[in-house]
Amino acid sequence: xxxxxxxxxxxxxxxxxxxxxxxxxxxxxxxxxxxxxxxxxxxxxxxxxxxxxxxxxxxxxxxxxxxxxxxxxxxxxxxxxxxxxxxxxxxxxxxxxxxxxxxxxxxxxxxxxxxxxxxxxxxxxxxxxxxxxxxxxxxxxxxxxxxxxxxxxxxxxxxxxxxxxxxxxxxxxxxxxxxxxxxxxxxxxxxxxxxxxxxxxxxxxxxxxxxxxxxxxxxxxxxxxxxxxxxxxxxxxxxxxxxxxxxxxxxxxxxxxxxxxxxxxxxxxxxxxxxxxxxxxxxxxxxxxxxxxxxxxxxxxxxxxxxxxxxxxxxxxxxxxxxxxxxxxxxxxxxxxxxxxxxxxxxxxxxxxxxxxxxxxxxxxxxxxxxxxxxxxxxxx
Amino acid sequence: xxxxxxxxxxxxxxxxxxxxxxxxxxxxxxxxxxxxxxxxxxxxxxxxxxxxxxxxxxxxxxxxxxxxxxxxxxxxxxxxxxxxxxxxxxxxxxxxxxxxxxxxxxxxxxxxxxxxxxxxxxxxxxxxxxxxxxxxxxxxxxxxxxxxxxxxxxxxxxxxxxxxxxxxxxxxxxxxxxxxxxxxxxxxxxxxxxxxxxxxxxxxxxxxxxxxxxxxxxxxxxxxxxxxxxxxxxxxxxxxxxxxxxxxxxxxxxxxxxxxxxxxxxxxxxxxxxxxxxxxxxxxxxxxxxxxxxxxxxxxxxxxxxxxxxxxxxxxxxxxxxxxxxxxxxxxxxxxxxxxxxxxxxxxxxxxxxxxxxxxxxxxxxxxxxxxxxxxxxxxx
Numbered sequence: 144x145x146x147x148x149x150x151x152x153x154x155x156x157x158x159x160x161x162x163x164x165x166x167x168x169x170x171x172x173x174x175x176x177x178x179x180x181x182x183x184x185x186x187x188x189x190x191x192x193x194x195x196x197x198x199x200x201x202x203x204x205x206x207x208x209x210x211x212x213x214x215x216x217x218x219x220x221x222x223x224x225x226x227x228x229x230x231x232x233x234x235x236x237x238x239x240x241x242x243x244x245x246x247x248x249x250x251x252x253x254x255x256x257x258x259x260x261x262x263x264x265x266x267x268x269x270x271x272x273x274x275x276x277x278x279x280x281x282x283x284x285x286x287x288x289x290x291x292x293x294x295x296x297x298x299x300x301x302x303x304x305x306x307x308x309x310x311x312x313x314x315x316x317x318x319x320x321x322x323x324x325x326x327x328x329x330x331x332x333x334x335x336x337x338x339x340x341x342x343x344x345x346x347x348x349x350x351x352x353x354x355x356x357x358x359x360x361x362x363x364x365x366x367x368x369x370x371x372x373x374x375x376x377x378x379x380x381x382x383x384x385x386x387x388x389x390x391x392x393x394x395x396x397x398x399x400x401x402x403x404x405x406x407x408x409x410x411x412x413x414x415x416x417x418x419x420x421x422x423x424x425x426x427x428x429x430x431x432x433x434x435x436x437x438x439x440x441x442x443x444x445x446x447x448x449x450x451x452x453x454x455x456x457x458x459x460x461x462x463x464x465x466x467x468x469x470x471x472x473x474x475x476x477x478x479x480x481x482x483x484x485x486x487x488x489x490x491x492x493x494x495x496x497x498x499x500x501x502x503x504x505x506x507x508x509x510x511x512x513x514x515x516x517x518x519x520x521x522x523x524x
Numbered sequence: 525x526x527x528x529x530x531x532x533x534x535x536x537x538x539x540x541x542x543x544x545x546x547x548x549x550x551x552x553x554x555x556x557x558x559x560x561x562x563x564x565x566x567x568x569x570x571x572x573x574x575x576x577x578x579x580x581x582x583x584x585x586x587x588x589x590x591x592x593x594x595x596x597x598x599x600x601x602x603x604x605x606x607x608x609x610x611x612x613x614x615x616x617x618x619x620x621x622x623x624x625x626x627x628x629x630x631x632x633x634x635x636x637x638x639x640x641x642x643x644x645x646x647x648x649x650x651x652x653x654x655x656x657x658x659x660x661x662x663x664x665x666x667x668x669x670x671x672x673x674x675x676x677x678x679x680x681x682x683x684x685x686x687x688x689x690x691x692x693x694x695x696x697x698x699x700x701x702x703x704x705x706x707x708x709x710x711x712x713x714x715x716x717x718x719x720x721x722x723x724x725x726x727x728x729x730x731x732x733x734x735x736x737x738x739x740x741x742x743x744x745x746x747x748x749x750x751x752x753x754x755x756x757x758x759x760x761x762x763x764x765x766x767x768x769x770x771x772x773x774x775x776x777x778x779x780x781x782x783x784x785x786x787x788x789x790x791x792x793x794x795x796x797x798x799x800x801x802x803x804x805x806x807x808x809x810x811x812x813x814x815x816x817x818x819x820x821x822x823x824x825x826x827x828x829x830x831x832x833x834x835x836x837x838x839x840x841x842x843x844x845x846x847x848x849x850x851x852x853x854x855x856x857x858x859x860x861x862x863x864x865x866x867x868x869x870x871x872x873x874x875x876x877x878x879x880x881x882x883x884x885x886x887x888x889x890x891x892x893x894x895x896x897x898x899x900x901x902x903x904x905x
Contacts, residue, residue, distance in 0.1 A: 225827040409822050423843070431822030438819045441790050441812030444834035446606040448843065451832035453825035462804070462829065 167196045169204075169254075172500060173235060173280035174507050175242040179222025182511050186220065186245060188500040191236045193284050200259035201287050205269060206495070209303035210249030210278045211488075212510050212519040214430075215457070220245060226457050228275040244277025245507075250293065250303035251283070260287045268293040270306055272467065274457050279507060281495060281523060291468060294475050300488050300520060301478050304336070309483055310470045311456045312340035315427050316350070317473075318463065319452070320403040324349030327375075327396060329419050330405035331355040331383065331412045332432060334365060336486050336518060339372060341405060346373025347482040353392065353401070353419070355383040355412065372484065383415035392419060400424065405454075410435030422447050427454040488520045489513060495523050548577045550585075550635075553884050554616060554661035556623040560603025563892050567601065567626060569881040572617045574665050581640035582668050586650060587876070590684035591630030591659045592869075593891050593900040595811075596838075601626060607838050609656040625658025626888075631674065631684035632664070641668045649674040651687055653848065655838050660888060662876060662904060672849060675856050681869050681901060682859050685717070690864055691851045692837045693721035696808050697731070698854075699844065700833070701784040705730030708756075708777060710800050711786035712736040712764065712793045713813060715746060717867050717899060720753060722786060727754025728863040734773065734782070734800070736764040736793065753865065764796035773800060781805065786835075791816030803828050808835040869901045870894060876904050 171193050176185040193204055218224035228234070228243045235244065253267045263269060269290040271278065276289065293302050315337075316322060328345060332338050333354030345352045354369055356362070358379040366377040376395060382388045400421020406413045407430030417426055417439055426449065428437055439451055459466045477483045491506050510519035552574050557566040574585055599605035609615070609624045616625065634648045644650060650671040652659065657670065674683050696718075697703060709726065713719050714735030726733045735750055737743070739760040747758040757776060763769045781802020787794045788811030798807055798820055807830065809818055820832055840847045858864045872887045891900035 414817075428822060428825050430826075436795075436819045436821050437825060438817045439832065440817050441809060444809050444818060444832070445811075445836045446834070446839070448834050448836060448839050451820065451825070453827070453829050455826045455829060458827070458829050 168192050168194045169282055171280065171282035171284075172498065172503050173244045173277065173283075174246065174504065175235070175238075175244050176220050177230060177240050177242045179220065182217055182220040182245075183508050186504065186507060186511075187242075188504040189235060189238065189242065190500055193282055195255045198255060198257040198284075200257040202257040203253055203260055203263055203285050203287055203290065204255040204282060205251035205285060205290070206254045206282050207278070207280060207523045208250040208252050208268070209299050209520055209522040210246050210280075211304050211307075212507075212514045212521075213248055213307055214514075215274075215307075216246050216248075216279070217511065217514065219243075219247070226274055228277065234277070244280055246277055246279030247271070247274045248304060248306050249276075249278030250299060251290070254282075256287075263287055263290060263292060268295050268302060270302065270471070273460065279521075281498065281503070291471060293471075294479070297475065297478055298485055299522065300490075301483070301485055303520060304486075304488075304518075305471055305474055305478070306467070307456065308336040308486075309340040309344075309474045309477070310467075311429055311454065312337050312344055313470055313474050313477070314456060314459060314466065315405055315429065315454055316341060316344050316348075316403070318459075318466075319427060319454075320425050322348065322350045322402060325351065325399065327351045327353065327399055327401045328403040328405065329353040329355070329401050329416050330407075331380070331416060332407040332430065333369060333374070333377065335407060337407065337429065338405075339369075339486060340483055342369060342372055342374050343483050344477060347477070347480075351375040353378060353395075355380060355415070380412055380415075384411050386418075389418065403427070405429065406437065407432055409433045409437055411438075413437045414440070417443060417449065417451070420447065420449055423450070425450040425452060427452055429454040429456075487517065489517045490520050490522055492522045492524060498523075549573050549575045550663055552661060552663035552665075553879065553881060554625045554658065554664075555627065555885065555888050556616070556619075556625050557601050558611060558621050558623045560601065563598050563601040563626075564889050567885065567888060567892075568623075569885040570616060570619065570623065571881055574663055576636045579636060579638040579665075581638040583638040584634050584641055584644055584666050584668055584671065585636040585663060586632035586666060586671070587635045587663050588659070588661055588904045589631040589633050589649070590680050590901055590903040591627050591661075592685050592688075593888075593895045593902075594629055594688055595895075596655075596688075597627050597629075597660070598892065598895065600624075600628070607655055609658065615658070625661055627658055627660030628652070628655045629685060629687050630657075630659030631680060632671070635663070637668075644668055644671060644673060649676050649678075649683060651683065651852070654841065660902075662879065662884065672852060674852075675860070678856065678859050679866055680903065681871075682864070682866055684901060685867075685869075685899075686852055686855055686859070687848070688837065689717040689867075690721040690725075690855045690858070691848075692810055692835070693718050693725055694851055694855050694858070695837060695840060695847065696786055696810065696835055697722060697725050697729075697784070699840075699847075700808060701806050703729065703731045703783060706732065706780065708732045708734065708780055708782045709784040709786065710734040710736070710782050710797050711788075712761070712797060713788040713811065714750060714755070714758065716788060718788065718810065719786075720750075720867060721864055723750060723755045724753055724864050725858060728858070728861075732756040734759060734776075736761060736796070761793055761796075765792050767799075770799065784808070786810065787818065788813055790814045790818055792819075794818045795821070798824060798830065798832070801828065801830055804831070806831040806833060808833055810835040810837075868898065870898045871901050871903055873903045873905060879904075
C-alpha cells in the first residue's frame with residue numbers, strides 16, 4: 144500500500160528519474176577480467192560512478208543482493224566456455240583496457256528507474272533475463288528489458304541461484320521424457336545442487352529416483368539426508384557400475400523401465416546410468432565432473448533405441464522460446480510451495496557502505512579458492 | 525495380359541488351390557539350428573514335404589529365388605541378437621528337436637496359392653513382411669499376410685536384399701534430420717552396402733556426403749569408385765580422426781554445418797564423426813564393426829546440443845508404423861529410377877531340381893566362412 148502511494152507520488156514529480164536515495168551519484172564496483180586464464184590471477188576490481196540523475200527513460204539502476212560462483216563463471220574467465228561476453232572497452236565506464244564483467248547469475252534490487260520504466264519499481268527484486276550479464280558487481284546500470292522481476296517471498300539465496308541449478312533440474316525432468324507418477328529416473332552427482340533439486344521436484348510429482356553418489360566415510364549420513372528430501376533409492380558409484388547389482392535395481396522397478404538418466408559425471412559413471420535405461424530411454428548430460436567422455440556401448444545404443452543428448456540451459460534460452468521466464472516462474476512456485484527447500488551455501492557477507500575495491504576483490508578470490516568445497520555465494524547488505 | 529487371363533481361368537477352376545505344377549507334393553529344405561553357437565557348427569539342413577493340395581484358403585507356397593547372409597543372421601544363431609525367432613518343435617514339420625529356421629531376408633516366388641488369396645498370384649515375387657521369417661530355405665508354406673509383393677523389374681539380387689541395407693540408408697537419411705539440397709552428412713564404413721546406398725540416395729537429393737573409409741593399398745581406386753556413384757568427398761580413417769584435417773573439411777562446407785552422421789564402426793572413428801557435427805546435429809549408430817563403444821566428448825555433447833541415437837531398422841518396424849512397407853516402396857522407386865544401382869555380391873547358385881540336403885548345407889557353410897570378404901548371396905534356379 145505504502146509502495147503504491149509512494150510510486151504514484153514519484154510519478155507525479157517533474158523529475159525524469161525516480162530514486163530512493165537523494166544522492167545523485169553512487170560508486171559502483173565490478174569484478175572484471177581483460178584476458179583469459181586462471182580466475183584468481185585474472186580478476187580485478189573496477190570502480191566507477193553511476194549518476195542516478197542521468198538515466199534514460201527505460202533504464203534502471205540495480206544494487207546487488209547476492210551472486211553465486213558457478214562453474215560456468217569460472218570456465219568463462221578461463222576462456223573455455225562457449226557462451227562468453229565480449230571483452231570490450233565499452234563494457235563499463237572509464238575502463239583502461241578492454242574488459243568483461245564476470246558472473247552470470249545473481250539477485251538485484253532496483254534503486255532507481257527511468258521515467259518510462261513499466262515493469263519494475265524501486266525495491267523490486269530482479270535477476271538478469273540472459274546470461275553474460277556480469278553479475279559480480281555491487282551496482283549496475285541496465286535497461287528494464289534486461290531484467291526479470293522476482294518474487295520477494297523467496298529467500299535471497301534461493302532467488303540469487305534460481306536460474307541455473309533448480310531451473311536445470313526442472314527442465315531436464317520436464318522437457319525431454321514424459322515422466323508420470325511411479326515412473327523412474329536415475330542420476331549421478333545426486334548430492335549436487337541440481338541433483339538435490341531433481342530429487343525434490345520428482346518427489347513432488349510422484350516420480351521415483353535412483354541416486355548415485357560417491358562412496359565416503361559418512362555415506363549413511365548422506366543417504367539419510369537424501370532420503371529425507373525425497374530420494375527413492377541412493378546407491379554408490381560402485382553399485383552403479385556393477386552388473387551384479389543391476390539385478391537388485393531391477394527388483395525395485397516392479398516391471399517399469401527407467402525412462403531418463405541425468406549425468407554430470409561422465410566416464411564409467413555415465414555408462415552405468417546408460418546400462419540402466421529402458422527401451423527408447425534418454426540420457427541427458429549436463430556436466431562432466433570426472434573429465435571423462437560419455438561412453439555408450441554400441442549394442443545398447445542400437446537395440447534399446449537410446450537417445451544420448453546434451454543439456455545446456457543457456458542453449459535452451461535460444462532454442463526453446465520463453466524457456467527462461469517460464470522455468471523461473473515454475474521454479475518460483477516450487478519454492479513457494481515448499482517443494483524446493485533452501486540448499487547449503489558458503490556465504491560471504493559484504494557491507495556496501497564501507498566496501499573497498501580490495502575487499503570486493505578479496506571476497507571473490509577467496510570464494511573462487513573455496514569453490515570446490517561447497518557452493519559459494521557473495522551477499523551484499 | 526496373359527497373366528490376367530491365366531489368373532481368371534484358374535479362379536474359375538473348382539479346385540480349392542491353384543498351382544503351377546501338377547505335382548501335389550514338393551520337398552522343401554531349410555537351414556535350421558537348435559542351439560546358439562557358432563553358425564558353421566550349429567546349422568543343419570532339414571527336409572520335409574509340402575503338400576500343395578492341402579493349403580488353407582489364405583496360405584501360399586513360395587520358392588526361394590535368393591537369400592543373403594547378413595550380420596544379423598549370424599548374430600541370431602550366435603544368440604546375441606535381441607530379435608530372435610523362437611526355437612520350437614513347431615517351426616517346421618517333422619522336426620526331431622526344437623529348432624529355428626535361419627535367415628531374415630530373401631526373395632521368393634509364389635508357386636501355389638489358397639482359394640482366398642487376394643494380393644498374390646502364381647509367379648509373383650515377394651519378400652517377408654517381417655524379420656525372423658526363416659529365409660534360408662528352398663520353399664516355405666506361408667500365409668499371404670506374411671509377404672509383401674515385390675516389383676519384378678528389379679534384379680533378383682536387388683529384390684533379395686532390399687529390406688535391410690538400402691532400406692536402412694533410406695530411413696537414416698529420411699526419418700531423423702531434414703536434409704535439404706546442399707546440406708551435408710558424414711559417414712564411416714562408406715564402402716559398405718549401406719554406405720554406398722546412402723551416397724547414391726543423398727546424391728539424388730542434391731545432398732553432399734563426406735565418406736570415411738579404411739586406408740588401403742588401392743585407396744585411389746576405391747575413392748574413384750565412390751566418386752563415380754556420387755560421393756562428394758572421400759577421406760581415410762586417419763583424416764577423419766585428425767584435428768588438423770578438420771580445417772580442410774571446414775573449407776569444403778562453405779559455412780554450412782554437418783547435420784547428420786552415420787556410424788557403423790564405433791571407437792575413434794565414431795568420435796571423429798561426432799567432432800564434425802554442427803550444432804544440434806545427430807549421430808545415428810547402426811553398427812559397431814570395430815567392437816568399440818561410441819565415445820562422446822562431454823563438451824561437444826552439451827554445448828553443441830548433439831543427439832546420439834541408435835538406428836535399428838528392425839526396431840523401426842514396430843516403433844514407426846508402416847515403415848517397412850513404405851520404405852520398400854520408396855526404395856523400389858529408387859532402384860527403378862536408377863538412383864540405386866546393383867551392388868557387388870559373391871553369388872552361389874544352386875539348382876533346385878538336383879539339390880541335396882548336403883549341398884544346401886555346404887553352400888551356407890561356405891557362404892558363412894566367406895562372409896567377411898564380401899556380401900554373400902545364395903541363389904536358386
